[in-house]
Structures are given as C-alpha cells and as structure tokens.
Amino acid sequence: MTLWRWVRQHWEWRREALRTNLWLVPSLEVIGAVALFAVTYLIDAASYAGHVTLPSWVMAGTADSGRQILIVIAGALVTVVGVVFSVIIVALSLASTQFGPRMLRTFIRDRGAQFTLGTYVSTFAYALLVLISIEPGPHGDFVPHLSITVAMAGMGLDVAVLIYFIHHITVEIQLPRVIARIAAELSKAITEQGGTGRRGTPSPVAGDSVQEWLGRLEQSSGVVCVHRSGYLQFIRHQSLVRIAAKADAVILLPYRPGHFLVAGSGMARVWPPEAAPVVQRHLAKAGVTGHSRTLSQDVSFGVDQLVEIALRALSPAVNDTFTALTCIDWLGSSLCQITDDWRPSGVHRDAQGMIRVISTEAGYDRLVQRSFEKIRQAGAGVPAVMIRQLESLAKIMERTTTAEQRALLLHQAEMIHEATPSVPESADRDDVTRRYEALRAMHAERATSSAG
Template identity: 35%
Template sequence: MKKILFFYNKLMDTFWFIPVLIIIISISLSVSLVIIDQEFTFSQDGLGKYFFVTSADSARSILSTISGAMIGVAGTVFSVTLVALTLASSQFGPRLIKNFMYVRLNQVVLGSYVATYLYCLFVLNAIKEGDDYTFIPVISILVAIITALINIILLIIFIHKIATSIQADKVISDISEVIYKQINSLYPNKMGEELENEKINIVDIIKTKYINSIAIKSPKSGYIQYIDSEALLKIVSSYDALLELFFRPGDHLVEGIEMGKLNFNNDLNKEQIEEICNQFVIGKTKVADQDLEFSIHQMVEIASRALSPGVNDPYTAITCIDNLTATTCRFSQIEFPSKYRIDDKQNLRIIANTTDFEGLLNASFNQIRQFSAGSPAVIIRLMEAQITIYGFVKKENYKKAVRKHATMILNIGKQTIKEDIDLNDLLERSKRILSE
C-alpha cells in the first residue's frame, strides 16, 4: 500500500498531471452545463437580463474573447515559468528546478487557463441559431465569465508567487520546511531494535544458523528512491531468512551490483528473489521521500555556489548555515532508526544500512567548510553553528562528531585567515567546544 502511495505522490508531483486533470474536469463541466441549459429554461427577466446573454452573436463574441485571452495568457504563464526555472537553475543549481515545478499553484494556474480555453470552445460549439430554433447556453456562458474573473485573480497571485519564489531567502526557507516535514514523516516513531553491545556480538552467530546465502543484485542502474520496509520485513520473515542491505535510499546502484545478501535455509525460487527486489524502487534521479540528505544537499549546493569566486555571496552562504544549524539541532533530538529489524517473533530479519546523526552532520557542513576557505565571515559562522549544535546534543558520540567538525573548521581558519583579529575571534569561539 505504501508503495502505491509513493507512486501516487510522484504522479501528483509531475508538472502535467494536475493541468490534465483540470482540463478533463473543464470538458466534463462544459458538457454537463450545456445539458442543463437544454433541459431547463432560465428566466431572463429581473436580474436575469443583467447576467444572461440574449443574443447568439453576443454569446459568440464573449466566448471568443475569453478563449483567445486565456490561451494567450497561458502562453505568457508558460514563458514566465520557464524564465523562473532558468533563473533558479543558474542561481541556485539545476537540482532546485524540481522544487519550482512541484509548486501546486504553478500547475493549477497553467491548467486553469488551458482548461478555460477548451471550456469556451466546447460551449461556443453548442450555440445554435436558425429561423426556427435558437439555443444559447446562458448558464454555461455565465460560468465562463466567472471563470475568467477567477483566472485574472490567479494571474495576480501567480506573478506574486513567482516574484517571491526566486528570492534566495525564500528558497532556503522552503527547503528547511521540507526537511522538517521529512523528519516528522521519516522518524515519527522508533523503528527497528536497538541491540546492546553484547547482543551485537551475536549477530555473526545468528548468520551461521543459515546454510545458504545469495546475493541480491540490482536489476538496473539508478538511485534507490524508495524501499518498502514493512513489506520487505514481512517477506523475509515468511522465508525465515535474514537480509543484509548494503545501500539506503539516495545511494546510486550499478546494474548487477550486490545491493544485499539473503541468508536462508529453505530453498528459494527465482520468483521469491524477485519479490524481494520488487520492494526497491530504482529511478534515474534522486527523490526526497526517504532520502533526508537530498534536501540537505540542495541547501549545501546553494551555499557552495554562493561561495564560488564568480558569485562571492557570503550572506547567502551564512543564511544556509543558519538554516542547516536549526535542522541539525532538530536531528540531535530525534531517535534514528536502528539498522537491526526484528519480526513479531523477535527474530532478527533485516540488517539495514541506515543514516545517523554524524552522517547528516557531515552532509550539512563538509562541503561548505571546504568552499569557505578565505572567507572569515563564513568560517566564523560555521564555528558558531557548531557551538549552537553542541549545546543541543546529549549523546557523547554526537558531541564527538561536533568537536571533530569544530577542529576541521579551526584548521581551515588557521590556514586561510590572514587577519590576526579575525583569527583570534575564531580561536576564542573554538575554545567553547575544544577546550572541554
């Protein structure tokens, strides 16, 4: 079920699905309203004479005007979207294009204008005028006018959204919001079983209980986008087997590479092995669904571009560091899933490749530190970030990881900061961590 939900979410995130859905709804609405106009006669007295069209020529003129304007604006919307994507690609990196394409408002606006154009064409075709029979779909025309008014409002909202969405601070803030949502989605509850040190030592003994083992090879090249962990646990448990996974979502696979090893006693056929492989979704690009580092890398890419000699924008890099500091502090408070997964009978079934705090800390700050050479403001802010994170971490291995980063930041500061006062500022800050 979760795998179906994953593909549904991917479909909703495409740039074409929502517009096509709106177009289908508009065509269905045009046919339905024309039928209503045929079945019922609407009074054109009183208020009706102000809202209902009484002339076939006027009806055609109104619908032609609306349809022509809508398809023209649709082209403008498409052009503005492409310009925004181009600016985002050059300023923030090509991987950020997905974030702009997946904005629901952009999809709705494009679909709404094209759908209104087609709606007017269908209603226009239904107008009939003759000596003995005249049909004017007054309700359908009134709906077209109301829709045109709504589209004008949508255009204003769209322009405002585009103007704000390409601002660096807004882009970084949106990525941070995505990361927070991912944290709540990926780690809402404890997953797996934390084995004590003495129990970890018996994992090798557990493996010896299985007579056979077979390599689970990747069926194609690409990135792991999704693993249905619950289904995989049930399948492996039904086989009375133990599965070791060597990769996690976000990792790249080459066709035929050993992505896991299955230890078992009973004979397994080819279909059963394929059933295990089917729980992995492998695609050509990375996605953020189960890959927390994906969104982190997006923010790191913005900071890295900002620190390049051609851009030289330390303020944007500092904004990225500030947001990464907030998310890393959040990481220090969550319970990361254990790599040991057990079934209902308390039998070890899966040894997964999982992410941890140190891995996310490395993903957040390693590249920024490497590109920050020669920028005292950024190096000092990186040290301040480690001080803030250090105040939140409780586990000793987390503190050790933060101190390691602080040491590396201090080293690059000593190597590249030429001004003694700036270097002394860095040294003073580093003592708050490294003096312990």
C-alpha cells in the same frame, strides 16, 4: 505491521512522484471544468426546453454573439497560457543556473505554478466545450446562456490568478525563500523518517539478535541483483518483510535510498542462500530506482541541497557570502532537530517479532559531516563562514545527549580552527579563535555535567 503503516509507506512514495510534475493539478482542474460544463449544460438545456427559468444576471444574446465571446475568451487564454508557461520556463532556467539543477524539483513541485497553469487550461477547455455546444435546435438556436456567463466569470477569475501568479513567482524565486522551503521539506523528512514520535506501540521481539544475523549473512548468503541502473529512491520495507517471512529468510540491504546502483550489482543479501531467487523475483515490487534522488527516504539529499547552494555561493564566480551564511543557519537548525529526534530504525520485524530485514540508515555522524565538511573546505580563509559554522556547532552542542555526539562536533570545530592561518587579518583570526575556545568550554562543561 498494521495496514495503516503499509498504506502510509506506499502513499509516501506515490505522493512525491505525483507532486513532482506539472500535469497532475492541471489535469484535475480540466476534469473539474468538464464536470462543471456538464452541470451548466444540463441547466441550459432545461431552460431551452422551458422547464426552468434562469436568473436575470445570466447573460442573454444570440448564438453569433455567444460564439464571438467564447472565441475571444479561448484565444486570449491560449495567449496567456503561453506567457505563463514561458515565465515558468524562465524561472526554472534561473533556478538551474543560480541554485543548481537539483533545485528544479523544488520549483516543479510548487503548487502555485501548477494551480495557475491548470486554471488557464481548464478555463480554455470549458470555453471550447461551451463553444461547440451552440447548435441549431427545434426552437431556434440553442445558446447555453448560463454556460457562457460562467465562462466569462472564469475569465475574470483568470485575471485575478494572473496577478497572484506574478506575485507568487517573484516571491518564490528569491533565494532566502528557496533555502527556507528546502529546509522545511528537510525538517518534515527528518520527522517522518527518523523522528521518535512516529513510532507507536513497540513491536514484539523474538529470535536471534542483529549481530547474530549479520555474522550469519557474512558467512553464507545469496546475492540479489538490481535490474536497472539508477539512484535508489524508495524501499518498501514491509513488502520485503512479507517476502522474507514467506520464505523464512532474512534480507540485508547494504545500500540506502540515495545510493547509485549499477544494473547487475548486488542490492541485497539473503540468508539462507537458497531463498535468494524468491526475493529476486519480488525485488522489483519492493525497490524503486530512478534517474535522480528524492527526499522520500533520503534525508541526506535535503542536506546536500543546502550544501550545494552554499558551495555555489562561495565559488569565485558568485562570491555571495550571505547566501552561504543563510545555508549554514538552516543546516544548523536541521542538525539541532536531528540531534533531538533522529532515531531511524534499521531493523524490521514480522508480526511474530522475528528480524526479517536489516537496512542501512544514514547515521548522525555522516549527516554532521555532510553538513559541514564541504562548506568548511570551500570557505577556508573566509572568517564570516568559519565563525558562522562554529556558532552553529555551538547551538547543536547544546542539544547533544551523548559523549559521542559532542566529540563529533568538537572534531568539526577543530578542523575549522586549523584553517585559521588562512585568514589574512589577525583580528579576524582572533574572532575565529574566540568562537572556537567558547565551543571548547561548552564541550567541557557539558561533559562535566553529564559525568556528574
């Protein structure tokens, strides 16, 4: 395991934790505003002492006029910050009602909203610093003319940011845009977590096989318990590899990120059993649990988000078939990518090639089931949904490379077709049947070509 992969693994989790908040970007912008004030204040102090001459475009005026300008700027900014914050809260409330509470993280992670909020807060902080810097001096009142000019320029920038924010929030809250953003995050997670392109030089292989270690762990192993309840969000596999290598042990992780763990229940099994206390002491550094799921190592969460929106759209209270169709389209696109590029590694070895950690990964069959089954159940009797699911299965079928994958997709199609009697119109039933027969023909054709 290289240092780069260790850093990347830790940064992946930290990036998700830092991005899903509304304080990081505003805090950085406030720090930038303080640094900018330090620079302009030094220039104003040098000008006051007669060491430099300010350009002609710098605002001139008395201390009282400067105070009045800064007070107006600060007051206006406080008002606008309240308006921006209210708009963000309304957007979050609408997202929770229309898309589901688990969609809130998508809006909290939005850089546009974070940047807008930070711009106003940092400008307010800058204006306040300039205001308190106006004071009597040996050569009359010290008036930071350059700093006041910069504060007024910042006010002009804030007007432009307000226009941007109104446009941004009205675009981002549109349902097709929300679905596309979730699908884009899911696509990125698929590439990072299970993509074949992410692996570099093959690691050395030594010692017993996975099957031998699983049999040994089944016969005799020590149990390592989790300290607190919550969803398993992230596992630092390489930290566990180092712990296991130091104890000359093998660790089995029966749970994967996305599973809910209860405090005191077993999170891992260790062979030899006497190494379990050593792993227990370091487990808190290698696993992260929290109150919600994330996409950091949980591709299923991205699939579940799209499915949740589709289920809400198909509910009798909403009855929005077109939104469900959009979700099915993006789920089909994600499954095409998974079919092409989903090769997650559940075996983690040390530098000598010895197996140290055996983890549980989301399988291809489970991802397909999560993508189709709940929507199929909710959309039974809706021909548009049934037809779109069959069309998505056909697109995925074109990417398959194994008989197992094709059999899995055909099974999903058969369950959809079995619900055809629930469609009231005979013409609609015929449409569903034609899509199903076309999929069966594609399955037979690809099976024949693979056998040849």
